Amino acid sequence: MLGLSKKDTTFLLIVIFLTLATPILLQPFPEGSALAQFNAGYPDLMQRFAIYGIFAIGFNILFGLTGYLSFGHAAFLGVGSYSVVWMYKLLSYNVLPGLILAVLMSALFALFIGFISLRRSGIYFSILTLAFAQMSFNLAYSVLTPLTNGETGLQVYTNDPQVLMSAGSPTSPHFFGIVMNESAKIDVGGWQFTFSNGYYFCAIIAIIVFYLSLRIFRSPFGIMLRAIKTNQTRMSYTGLNSRPYTLAAFVISGMYAGLAGGLLASMDPLAGAERMQWTASGEVVLMTILGGAGTLMGPVLGAGFIKYFENIFSKINDNILYAWFSALPEGLADALVFMLHPFIGKGWNLTLGLLFMLVVIFLPGGLMEGGSRIWGLITGKNRKSKKAGKDPEHHPKPSAHVN
Amino acid sequence: MARGFVGAGFTMDAIILQVLNGLDKGSAYAMIALGLTLIFGTLGVVNFAHGALFMLGAFCAVTLQRILSLSYTVEDPTQTDFLGNPLKVDTPYIVSWFGDATGNAILNWSVPLAILFAIPVMLLIGYVMERGLIKHFYKRPHADQILVTFGLAIVIQEIVKYFYGANPIPTPAPDMFRGSVDFGVMIGFAQNEIIYPYWRLVYFLFSAVIIGSVFAFLRFTTFGMVVRAGMADRETVGLLGINIDKRFTIMFGIAAAVAGLAGVMYAPINSPNYHMGMDFLVLSFVVVVVGGMGSLPGAVLAGFLLGILESFASMNEVKSVIPGIDQIIIYLVAIIILLTRPRGLMGRKGVMEE
Numbered sequence: 001m002l003g004l005s006k007k008d009t010t011f012l013l014i015v016i017f018l019t020l021a022t023p024i025l026l027q028p029f030p031e032g033s034a035l036a037q038f039n040a041g042y043p044d045l046m047q048r049f050a051i052y053g054i055f056a057i058g059f060n061i062l063f064g065l066t067g068y069l070s071f072g073h074a075a076f077l078g079v080g081s082y083s084v085v086w087m088y089k090l091l092s093y094n095v096l097p098g099l100i101l102a103v104l105m106s107a108l109f110a111l112f113i114g115f116i117s118l119r120r121s122g123i124y125f126s127i128l129t130l131a132f133a134q135m136s137f138n139l140a141y142s143v144l145t146p147l148t149n150g151e152t153g154l155q156v157y158t159n160d161p162q163v164l165m166s167a168g169s170p171t172s173p174h175f176f177g178i179v180m181n182e183s184a185k186i187d188v189g190g191w192q193f194t195f196s197n198g199y200y201f202c203a204i205i206a207i208i209v210f211y212l213s214l215r216i217f218r219s220p221f222g223i224m225l226r227a228i229k230t231n232q233t234r235m236s237y238t239g240l241n242s243r244p245y246t247l248a249a250f251v252i253s254g255m256y257a258g259l260a261g262g263l264l265a266s267m268d269p270l271a272g273a274e275r276m277q278w279t280a281s282g283e284v285v286l287m288t289i290l291g292g293a294g295t296l297m298g299p300v301l302g303a304g305f306i307k308y309f310e311n312i313f314s315k316i317n318d319n320i321l322y323a324w325f326s327a328l329p330e331g332l333a334d335a336l337v338f339m340l341h342p343f344i345g346k347g348w349n350l351t352l353g354l355l356f357m358l359v360v361i362f363l364p365g366g367l368m369e370g371g372s373r374i375w376g377l378i379t380g381k382n383r384k385s386k387k388a389g390k391d392p393e394h395h396p397k398p399s400a401h402v403n
Numbered sequence: 404m405a406r407g408f409v410g411a412g413f414t415m416d417a418i419i420l421q422v423l424n425g426l427d428k429g430s431a432y433a434m435i436a437l438g439l440t441l442i443f444g445t446l447g448v449v450n451f452a453h454g455a456l457f458m459l460g461a462f463c464a465v466t467l468q469r470i471l472s473l474s475y476t477v478e479d480p481t482q483t484d485f486l487g488n489p490l491k492v493d494t495p496y497i498v499s500w501f502g503d504a505t506g507n508a509i510l511n512w513s514v515p516l517a518i519l520f521a522i523p524v525m526l527l528i529g530y531v532m533e534r535g536l537i538k539h540f541y542k543r544p545h546a547d548q549i550l551v552t553f554g555l556a557i558v559i560q561e562i563v564k565y566f567y568g569a570n571p572i573p574t575p576a577p578d579m580f581r582g583s584v585d586f587g588v589m590i591g592f593a594q595n596e597i598i599y600p601y602w603r604l605v606y607f608l609f610s611a612v613i614i615g616s617v618f619a620f621l622r623f624t625t626f627g628m629v630v631r632a633g634m635a636d637r638e639t640v641g642l643l644g645i646n647i648d649k650r651f652t653i654m655f656g657i658a659a660a661v662a663g664l665a666g667v668m669y670a671p672i673n674s675p676n677y678h679m680g681m682d683f684l685v686l687s688f689v690v691v692v693v694g695g696m697g698s699l700p701g702a703v704l705a706g707f708l709l710g711i712l713e714s715f716a717s718m719n720e721v722k723s724v725i726p727g728i729d730q731i732i733i734y735l736v737a738i739i740i741l742l743t744r745p746r747g748l749m750g751r752k753g754v755m756e757e
Binding site for chain 2: 364
């Protein structure tokens with residue numbers, strides 16, 4: 001189906017099913033129960049899963065396939081957001097023109113930045129992309145204030161032209177009348193499921209771009225990119241110029257990032273320069289590595305994982321901890337709360353940093369590798385395949401480009 | 404041409420002032436970049452946690468200041484506060500131990516004293532970091548090294564935030580250095596033309612001493628000679644029966660100490676906060692790359708050069724011609740240098756090339 005092998009079609013169908021059923025699947029605990037705080041089925045969070053999933057899928061096309069580690073992808077996220085908000089200001093709250101502009105603008109940006117940065121590889125490439133992103137961030141804060149509204153962030157004001165606005169148009173982001181922040185709530189027994197327009201809009205786009213990335217992974221182009229990651233020198237010996245391929249990968253992943261940024265502004269009509277800061281670039285690197293760079297599902301899992309735990313961990317406080325440990329003797333409960341205290345609430349970043357270090361140290365393949373290792377332990381299957389990989393001469397390990 | 408510049412505000416004193424202004428930031432860049440290059444040159448590791456080491460140094464100064472000002476409270480029955488209760492007087496232990504004059508002097512000089520405190524602490528942190536974490540990453544790709552040290556930087560940053568809070572902590576310099584010096588008079592200008600804060604001058608001199616001693620250490624001691632030999636050809640040095648790993652570990656400690664000292668002395672210039680390291684790290688990496696990966700003189704040169712360029716770019720006369728140039732000058736220079744001189748200003752052949 002759709003030019004995919006049978007296995008991939010099944011895979012895609014599973015992904016589609018999971019994505020569409022997310023509002024139900026992420027709401028496993030009934031309302032009002034003690035575990036309800038672990039539910040993630042509310043629109044705001046689900047939208048972020050989908051959007052950052054798109055961002056990470058795009059980043060993975062560059063880093064996972066070619067091995068070029070970009071530390072400046074947040075710039076495209078910012079460009080996307082600004083484009084969408086500008087379209088709100090000039091035309092109307094319909095998100096479509098904005099999203100198209102976001103993808104085009106980020107493609108142009110990526111073409112420019114990529115054309116220059118890709119002249120170098122390795123750490124130099126990382127530094128160059130970082131430099132460009134920091135430049136965009138600094139400019140957005142200072143000189144480009146007329147375009148970006150500086151520290152306040154770009155938003156729609158009542159005196160903006162909005163030439164396509166008619167009397168009946170919705171006054172918040174919508175897609176041909178489907179208003180993003182509207183949702184239907186359905187109560188089933190103790191459960192409450194929220195089906196939000198915004199989430200489904202993001203989810204459908206996410207499915208489309210996931211399908212595209214699946215096609216890229218399986219295409220000759222994708223194989224070429226992987227060849228570049230494995231051994232670029234050998235590629236040039238065969239007389240192949242790898243630059244157009246890496247540039248194409250860079251532009252594609254920039255467009256994904258622009259789309260993600262545009263969607264962020266589609267859910268909440270605001271764009272701020274902090275979206276371009278290099279910590280935001282670092283975040284998408286974290287997501288991709290955590291999930292498993294170079295795998296299809298990994299980056300999405302990583303994005304979901306980070307966003308979910310960011311949300312849950314930052315909400316847990318000492319009182320909730322005490323409630324959990326109420327069965328334990330008092331002294332022990334106190335000690336446990338004291339030990340866990342730095343890692344919860346505002347300490348979420350500490351947990352994230354530690355987790356990230358552990359993953360890089362022990363599980364370079366990310367969650368996906370962990371999953372397949374566990375699966376291998378259960379089925380006892382991968383012993384054979386491991387042996388095949390042990391022959392370094394004939395099966396060189398693909399290494400990242402930063403060498 | 405020269406006339407035009409002078410007309411636009413580029414008088415001699417303005418130029419000297421901007422050079423001086425650039426020196427203090429340049430000193431910090433140079434010291435951090437020097438440490439980064441040392442680590443890279445010896446161990447071949449790209450250390451994204453180096454900014455965090457700089458920040459830890461600054462917090463050494465904060466910690467020492469807090470330890471020194473630990474005080475006990477006594478009620479002074481002879482005085483009353485505005486509510487009529489006996490006045491509570493906080494007396495730092497240090498004052499009661501050493502007497503008023505000495506005690507207060509120690510408190511006042513807490514930042515310079517923190518140098519003595521920071522050196523062993525930073526050496527230890529560097530040693531632990533290398534043995535505990537970095538050691539296991541020699542054979543891994545640079546991407547993994549970047550990522551794991553990036554994670555470490557986040558962890559260090561969050562720990563500091565947990566203990567010291569998110570707000571900048573003012574850490575004043577000794578009273579003696581708090582004012583400004585009329586630098587122009589010293590070199591033959593009229594009064595009040597070139598005013599420069601004392602502490603920044605101290606910072607520059609301090610960094611010159613530190614950088615000088617690192618170079619002297621590498622050049623004139625046997626230890627330094629072995630390390631340089633190891634940087635050139637690690638394997639051969641190992642074959643000669645020298646335990647080069649141990650020496651490289653010590654160099655990592657020294658690099659950490661250099662970053663830490665840069666941080667200690669920077670505390671009065673900019674009140675330390677938990678993310679100051681990250682802010683400096685990005686720039687320091689740019690500095691290292693501009694100077695040439697693996698070149699120690701290149702790192703120092705590029706540090707000062709970019710510091711001075713940055714301060715020139717923030718002059719109003721320049722900003723009125725190219726708005727916003729002060730925000731991007733460093734990155735712009737880095738991009739131009741990387742594209743025209745791929746190895747950086749003083750990069751050697753064969754370093755960091757596939």
